[in-house]
Amino acid sequence: MTIGLLPRGGLARRKLPGALVAAAALAGAYVVTLSGQITAPPTAAVTAASTDEFKQQVLPILSETCMTCHNGQEYAGQLNFEPFLQARADLRGSDLWSKVLEKLVTGEMPPATMGPLPAEQTAAMIGWIERTYGLSARTYDPATADPGRVTARRLNRVEYNNTIRDLLGVTLKPADEFPVDDSGYGFDNIGDVLTISPMLMEKYMRAARTVSKAAVFGEAYPSKPTLLIKLQPKKDQDDLPASGNVLPFSIRGALYGTYHFPVDGEYEFRWRYVNLRGGEVVVSNDTPAGRAGGAARPGRGAGAPSAPQPVPNAAAGAAAAVPAPTAGAVAPAGRGRISGPRPGPTADEQKARDERARRAVGPELMVFTLDGQKIYDFAVEGNNDYDYSRGESIARVKLTAGDHALRISWPGLADIEDATSQYGRDGRRKLYVDYLDIHGPFTPSKQPPAGFEKIFVCGAPGKYSDACARQIVEHLALRAYRRPPTSQELQRLLTIVRNVRKLDSFEEAIRVAIEAVLMSPNFLFRAEQDQPVTADAAASTPYRISDYELASRLSYFLWSSMPDDALFLAAKAGRLHEKAVLAAETSRMLGDPRAASLVDNFGEQWLNLRLMDRKKPDTLKFRAVDDELLDAMRTETRMFLTAIIRENRSVLDLIDGKFTFANGPLARYYGIPGVQGEDFRRVALDGQQRSGLVTQASILSISSYATRTSPVLRGKWVLDNLLGAGPPPPPDGIPALVTKDLGTAASMRQRLEQHRADPTCGACHNQMDPIGFSLENYDAAGAWRLKDGNFDIDSSGTLPNGQQINGASGLKVTLRRLSGAFAGHFADRLMTYALGRGLERSDRPALQQVTRDLAAGDYTFSSLVTAIVNSRPFQMRSRATIP
Amino acid sequence: MTKLSRRTVLRGLGATVALPFLDAMYPVFAAQAVKTALRPTRMAFLYVPNGIVMEDWTPAGGLGATPLVELPRISSALAPYRHDVMMLTGLTSNGGRALGDGAGDHGRAGAAYLTGVHPKKTSGKDIQAGISMDQIAAQHLEGKTKFASLELGCEEGIQGGNCDNGYSCAYSNSLAWRSPTSPMPPEVRPRAVFERLFGVVDDEPDPKRRQRLQSYQRSVLDVVLGDAQSLKSTLGGTDRQKVDEYLFAIRDIEKRIQQAERNHVPQMKAPMEAPSSSVPTDFTEHSRLMLDLLTLAFQTDQTRIVTVLMGIEQSPRNYPEIGITEGHHGLTHHQGDKAKIEKVRLINEYHIKQFTYLLDKLTAIKDGDGTLLDNSMIVYGSALADGNAHQHDNLPTVLAGRAGGRLKPGRHIRYANETPIANLYLSMLDRMGVPVDRLGDSSGRLEGLSDV
Numbered sequence A: 001m002t003i004g005l006l007p008r009g010g011l012a013r014r015k016l017p018g019a020l021v022a023a024a025a026l027a028g029a030y031v032v033t034l035s036g037q038i039t040a041p042p043t044a045a046v047t048a049a050s051t052d053e054f055k056q057q058v059l060p061i062l063s064e065t066c067m068t069c070h071n072g073q074e075y076a077g078q079l080n081f082e083p084f085l086q087a088r089a090d091l092r093g094s095d096l097w098s099k100v101l102e103k104l105v106t107g108e109m110p111p112a113t114m115g116p117l118p119a120e121q122t123a124a125m126i127g128w129i130e131r132t133y134g135l136s137a138r139t140y141d142p143a144t145a146d147p148g149r150v151t152a153r154r155l156n157r158v159e160y161n162n163t164i165r166d167l168l169g170v171t172l173k174p175a176d177e178f179p180v181d182d183s184g185y186g187f188d189n190i191g192d193v194l195t196i197s198p199m200l201m202e203k204y205m206r207a208a209r210t211v212s213k214a215a216v217f218g219e220a221y222p223s224k225p226t227l228l229i230k231l232q233p234k235k236d237q238d239d240l241p242a243s244g245n246v247l248p249f250s251i252r253g254a255l256y257g258t259y260h261f262p263v264d265g266e267y268e269f270r271w272r273y274v275n276l277r278g279g280e281v282v283v284s285n286d287t288p289a290g291r292a293g294g295a296a297r298p299g300r301g302a303g304a305p306s307a308p309q310p311v312p313n314a315a316a317g318a319a320a321a322v323p324a325p326t327a328g329a330v331a332p333a334g335r336g337r338i339s340g341p342r343p344g345p346t347a348d349e350q351k352a353r354d355e356r357a358r359r360a361v362g363p364e365l366m367v368f369t370l371d372g373q374k375i376y377d378f379a380v381e382g383n384n385d386y387d388y389s390r391g392e393s394i395a396r397v398k399l400t401a402g403d404h405a406l407r408i409s410w411p412g413l414a415d416i417e418d419a420t421s422q423y424g425r426d427g428r429r430k431l432y433v434d435y436l437d438i439h440g441p442f443t444p445s446k447q448p449p450a451g452f453e454k455i456f457v458c459g460a461p462g463k464y465s466d467a468c469a470r471q472i473v474e475h476l477a478l479r480a481y482r483r484p485p486t487s488q489e490l491q492r493l494l495t496i497v498r499n500v501r502k503l504d505s506f507e508e509a510i511r512v513a514i515e516a517v518l519m520s521p522n523f524l525f526r527a528e529q530d531q532p533v534t535a536d537a538a539a540s541t542p543y544r545i546s547d548y549e550l551a552s553r554l555s556y557f558l559w560s561s562m563p564d565d566a567l568f569l570a571a572k573a574g575r576l577h578e579k580a581v582l583a584a585e586t587s588r589m590l591g592d593p594r595a596a597s598l599v600d601n602f603g604e605q606w607l608n609l610r611l612m613d614r615k616k617p618d619t620l621k622f623r624a625v626d627d628e629l630l631d632a633m634r635t636e637t638r639m640f641l642t643a644i645i646r647e648n649r650s651v652l653d654l655i656d657g658k659f660t661f662a663n664g665p666l667a668r669y670y671g672i673p674g675v676q677g678e679d680f681r682r683v684a685l686d687g688q689q690r691s692g693l694v695t696q697a698s699i700l701s702i703s704s705y706a707t708r709t710s711p712v713l714r715g716k717w718v719l720d721n722l723l724g725a726g727p728p729p730p731p732d733g734i735p736a737l738v739t740k741d742l743g744t745a746a747s748m749r750q751r752l753e754q755h756r757a758d759p760t761c762g763a764c765h766n767q768m769d770p771i772g773f774s775l776e777n778y779d780a781a782g783a784w785r786l787k788d789g790n791f792d793i794d795s796s797g798t799l800p801n802g803q804q805i806n807g808a809s810g811l812k813v814t815l816r817r818l819s820g821a822f823a824g825h826f827a828d829r830l831m832t833y834a835l836g837r838g839l840e841r842s843d844r845p846a847l848q849q850v851t852r853d854l855a856a857g858d859y860t861f862s863s864l865v866t867a868i869v870n871s872r873p874f875q876m877r878s879r880a881t882i883p
Numbered sequence B: 001m002t003k004l005s006r007r008t009v010l011r012g013l014g015a016t017v018a019l020p021f022l023d024a025m026y027p028v029f030a031a032q033a034v035k036t037a038l039r040p041t042r043m044a045f046l047y048v049p050n051g052i053v054m055e056d057w058t059p060a061g062g063l064g065a066t067p068l069v070e071l072p073r074i075s076s077a078l079a080p081y082r083h084d085v086m087m088l089t090g091l092t093s094n095g096g097r098a099l100g101d102g103a104g105d106h107g108r109a110g111a112a113y114l115t116g117v118h119p120k121k122t123s124g125k126d127i128q129a130g131i132s133m134d135q136i137a138a139q140h141l142e143g144k145t146k147f148a149s150l151e152l153g154c155e156e157g158i159q160g161g162n163c164d165n166g167y168s169c170a171y172s173n174s175l176a177w178r179s180p181t182s183p184m185p186p187e188v189r190p191r192a193v194f195e196r197l198f199g200v201v202d203d204e205p206d207p208k209r210r211q212r213l214q215s216y217q218r219s220v221l222d223v224v225l226g227d228a229q230s231l232k233s234t235l236g237g238t239d240r241q242k243v244d245e246y247l248f249a250i251r252d253i254e255k256r257i258q259q260a261e262r263n264h265v266p267q268m269k270a271p272m273e274a275p276s277s278s279v280p281t282d283f284t285e286h287s288r289l290m291l292d293l294l295t296l297a298f299q300t301d302q303t304r305i306v307t308v309l310m311g312i313e314q315s316p317r318n319y320p321e322i323g324i325t326e327g328h329h330g331l332t333h334h335q336g337d338k339a340k341i342e343k344v345r346l347i348n349e350y351h352i353k354q355f356t357y358l359l360d361k362l363t364a365i366k367d368g369d370g371t372l373l374d375n376s377m378i379v380y381g382s383a384l385a386d387g388n389a390h391q392h393d394n395l396p397t398v399l400a401g402r403a404g405g406r407l408k409p410g411r412h413i414r415y416a417n418e419t420p421i422a423n424l425y426l427s428m429l430d431r432m433g434v435p436v437d438r439l440g441d442s443s444g445r446l447e448g449l450s451d452v
Helices: A009-014 A021-027 A048-064 A094-106 A119-133 A157-168 A198-217 A288-292 A347-360 A411-415 A466-481 A487-503 A506-519 A547-558 A565-572 A579-591 A593-606 A609-613 A627-646 A664-670 A697-702 A711-723 A748-757 A759-773 A807-817 A819-835 A841-856 A861-870 B006-013 B075-081 B105-113 B133-141 B190-198 B207-234 B237-262 B283-299 B328-332 B338-363 B421-431
Strands: A226-233 A245-247 A255-261 A265-277 A364-370 A373-380 A393-399 A402-409 A431-442 A659-662 A681-684 A796-798 A804-806 B042-047 B064-067 B085-092 B150-153 B176-179 B182-184 B305-309 B376-381 B397-400 B411-420
Touching: A048 A119, A094 A119, A094 A841, A157 A198, A157 A593, A198 A506, A198 B190, A198 B207, A198 B237, A226 A255, A245 A255, A255 A265, A255 A431, A265 A364, A265 A402, A364 A393, A364 A411, A373 A393, A402 A411, A402 A431, A411 A664, A466 A487, A466 A506, A487 A506, A487 B207, A506 B207, A547 A565, A547 A579, A547 A593, A547 A819, A547 A861, A565 A579, A579 A593, A579 A861, A593 A609, A593 A627, A593 A819, A609 A627, A609 A697, A627 A659, A627 A664, A627 A697, A659 A664, A664 A697, A697 A711, A711 A748, A711 A759, A711 A807, A711 A819, A748 A759, A759 A796, A759 A804, A804 A807, A807 A819, A819 A841, A819 A861, A841 A861, B042 B133, B042 B283, B042 B338, B075 B085, B075 B338, B075 B397, B085 B421, B133 B176, B133 B305, B133 B421, B150 B190, B150 B283, B190 B283, B207 B237, B283 B305, B283 B338, B328 B338, B338 B376, B338 B397, B376 B421, B397 B421, B411 B421
Parallel strands: A226 A245, B042 B305, B042 B376, B085 B411, B150 B305
Antiparallel strands: A226 A431, A255 A402, A265 A393, A265 A431, A364 A373, A364 A402, A659 A681, A796 A804, B064 B411, B085 B397, B176 B182, B376 B397
């Protein structure tokens, strides 16, 4: 892929002997090939005869037509054919000619403006290339190219969790404890590198046991209500608690996280909020004496609790307020005080002092939400004695089994100007949640677990016939193996059911069958039925995969999970591959909530966002950047991607879409006025400081060092991730950058200029650095700035082709101009993810077709998905030799 | 002395196993006859990423052996163990070099380290390294202990995104390779390691029911073995390889179950409390828990071979534990910046402290006439020397322990530069009773390791 950013002289350092510059440019010195490798020009069988043929047949065409643009002056596509004319170049190196062949076959060259070559000229060129380099034009025809063979894909961690959720209704996430899946080509769903070690197999065994139990009998939970977990936030950004259940650090004192509840029932939440004061010492005057409590002094301390709030249904209507004695009305304060004589002010004086303190600042509303719904709130008032550090707030809620998002915070603090110096509006209170205990379950549901009906599709407890057993097992195996089981597979499972039934209940027998299903390679792998190479069908004769296999390819592409009933039905009817059916299913699937996995898995990996888990801006330098703000940055990018997908927007909006999503703290960080509170909302942008991925703080910070920006890293990030035109890696044994003594007064720009002065370095840095410089108005944590230390920011740069880029908006103009390259690369990434394998040269025609379809579809996300789904590599498979 | 079965001991002692084991318990698994050979030799590797600041690591001494007296700053943490360790200089991991494959030194370094081969450059397709030396030993000693080997880690593998310049993350996420195409990813959760060694904490309490569940499990294994065989017969190419990998893992578990039944070895009671199910965020806490578990695994003879990936190559980890808020990998590319080099030194010193913690543990445990360390070979090292320059020769290497008297520590041995580090592995394998002629690019055995 050539994008016009590429330097001219940059190839010299690779010293390709005798090879023409143009050939090298195409061979991949700068153009990373599809396999991600730099291909050295192979030696081809160029004979005297073929050289003669070249001179007589091919060279005239090159000279007459191609060199109009591919000459030493215009250098279109970094390609110059003139050296052939001057007989300065030799013909070795098939890479150039395979490219030429491809362009000719796909009709990409000559461009429309030139008009097509006469048919006999095209034939002459194709014939010469095919004969000389042993290539075949068929390879480049989207209608005949090799569709490839994806290696059987083991379910990765996310897919495993999602699949057991959809198969059995089990929302446990056992795969979170599996080892990290190795990735390749940028993604962790690549069959070639998804391996199974004995350790992983042990984990599969355990998971199969746990999951089958949960599916049939429900998850394990304590027989009596008990403390299930103590959640605590980190106390500062670099807090390293040795163990325990640690939640992110919030400068505004919030506690937030997700917890998995084992069973439908009531749960009690007990939390304590405390404060920092006087040299940031934590007040936690939680002495046994204090707990034992003397006479409580009602009306003191944090003041009378606010009236019990009507508690709305949480968890999408599933939870309801519980009129328990402790619910809502909680007196967190006062009960820890010991009455009796003590030195100090008299009771009246104390009362007056407390009253002054209470009036000094307004109350701050503390809110507890579950899945975004308010469960409880309470106005925390000024309090001289910080009595609230001694008591717990309590709320009891009825919840469904599964994950629920919890949050306790003071939403008003989301709108304070500078959280580092004045969290707590009085500058004194600095409230934070110390811990949250979850107790339960109270009155757990006796109903069978959610997935029970997915499994026991016939009969009733105590009344299961043999025929029903067969039906249950067949239904289970079909969905777990994502195809009808063979009679042998079915028999094996039925034998188990029969044997267990001799000793145990029917339910237990089915549970053991589920255990076997979850351990079976038919479940753990997505293996596609191979069609053998035969005398009649060579490996190069591909075949269409079955409709069941197509259903799985679709569902794991768009949902990272198994097909649903509708897909299975279409597959069973043998109609899924029909164009109209496939289109309807694809569009239905994109509208399904499960399509969020495209953001979780594809988006986060494409942009390298998962790096945020382990790479954070320096805490000393960026004090305002707490975990909560970092999470907000990531949320912004995720919501932005979601909007592109959900609203079926143009993927070019990723470059400069004039909208984003922000909550109060993030909006203030960006300097966007008018956004208040903790909730995210859509924000229109003017594009001056922010718009598009490259100016989102998430991207700006992962492409920086912890303490400072790096124009090099940012330039490389843009080239790698947005244009797929990453420069080649630094040469072997790169010498350490010898910094002439520029002194500390030198700016980053001066240092890098010195760097580029070295031609070895300049070749690539001339590309990367100007892009990075255009983003210099954003610091290493993504905040806008006009100065870097003492230096004024200069966000201009000049690309190797002489083009100026001024600031981020200039960069976006450039990216827009390169929208063809951007769209092509985006298609390459999504197709790699969809196929679960690296793209090969033989996939190029399909990729180009997909890219053309994307452009023809106004670059909408769904047109890209549809093009991929309709491509040969997605629907077909080449044969294999089966021993 | 009469041989006691482990069960007898367990019964005699009730719930807890007295540690260390009684002499008479050997051989439970092993079949050696000679008394002096009864103490098994254990072997472990502790791998640190991104190289070490070598000028503050290498002790004085020319070619050949020099007594270990003065230790430079980073290795000075080893001073209390001067008589128990050997420092080796001049060893090279040539497979980690470019050899025409361009950039990607970190990705290659990790995969080349214990395999001695030059890993194939690929982002995924046809991934290929070699069998690592620990796995050669594990395959040879299989059946002698519950686990042929354990793979531990203190940093989770890189998830998604790109690893090193055209190298799949598989190359840097694992040290151990069971076959050239099958890496063995490390376990990073202390609780999971604990449960592998000492059983699941919340397992079925009713012994009758537990037994029944075990019989079901055997039926389950039969079913899935059948499924795998059927599936395999219909597949070609790399798909077949994947099913083979599956079959190997299933059979490995099967063998372990059979062995436990044959030897009537009950699940051992844990001599320590089960660690929290969450992974500690503090590196000291995390690594020490892992090293405690390593020690226990050796002590209870559940395995004799352990690899510990203290950090993965290109680790971006920062160490606020010691006040370092910048990422390790970024710092090692210091390009001469003195402040950065100092931070790298601090990280190097911090890492080696965890190694000496392990030495503390191993020397505190009596094993035969000596200590556990005396009967072990523990290598601490990195596949890069200077991380800034991606230097693959002169690798920082410490060999601790005496291998039951077959090593003579207390010295610094300098080999001719470019001596393959695989030569060290051959010498170690000899001492594990695993004679191997060649491993990767080995050219012979290291001389002088046991010279008097």
